[in-house]
Amino acid sequence: MRSTPKSAETRARIIEGAIRSLETHGIAEVTTRRIAAAANVQLATLHYHFDSKEALLLAVLDRLNAAMIEALRQIGRDLAIEARLDALIRASWRHVTSTRDKQIAQIELTLFALRSVGTQWLAARQYEAYVAVYADLLIDGIELPRAEAERAALALGRFILCGLDGLILQSFSLRDEAAAQAGIDALAVAARDHFRRLTATPHA
Incomplete structure (x- = not known):
């Protein structure tokens, strides 16, 4: 399909409609008809842009990933490395807590990608992108x-993501802001310690 400004705008509206539907209903109850209604497009228009519900949901996962990555790229590179580690963790957490419903949708979509035949690669791509x-x-x-x-740097990235994933599930399940903040503080300390271990000069 040849892309035009109008078709790109329609595709974006459909993806946003899918995100709103996922936030409201969860993946188990989302249908293409419900998504089309949320996007204010005809069902045939949705199917013109996406040949299956799976293709649309995978596009949604890409969009959610891109929003998180854009938020992270605002971190100042002029900060000293340990300050940058701290800023990165806290910026990630601010984004997570300000987009709670989207984060839950993203968790559901990641599990969907892992369970669906032929789409496991998208879950891996999401992880690798972060x-x-x-x-x-x-x-x-x-x-x-x-x-x-x-x-x-890759080891530090994996360490941070692992910690954040655990804290997301804990925070969303328990809804204990004090515990979540304590967890973020602890992750920041642990990340700095891990950095020092990774970059320590071996003893002769």
Whole structure:
């Protein structure tokens, strides 16, 4: 299908309608008819742009990923590395807590991608995209040879993402803001400690 400004706008409206439907109803109850209504388009128009519900939901996951990545890219690269680690974790958490319904939809969509035949790659791509952004934001200031610095930055990215994923589930389940904040503080301390271990000079 040839893309035009109008078709791109319609496609974006459909994706936003799908996000609103997911936030309201959850993936189990979302249908293409319900999404079309939320997007204020005809069902035939939706199917013209997306040949299946699965294709649309995967486009939604891409959109949600992009929003998180854009929020992370606002972190200042001029900060010292440990301050940047702290800022990255806290910026991630601000985005999570300000988009709670979208985060739940994203969790559902990730599980959907893992369960659906042929779409597991999207869950992996989502994870790798987050880790790559973290690593890109952290590599400057890691005073190691380039290859070692890249490995350390990726390890830090995985560490941060692992901690955030656990805190998201804990926070959304328990709804205890004090516990969530304590968890973020602890993750920031642990990330700084992990950075120091990863970049420590081996003893002779």
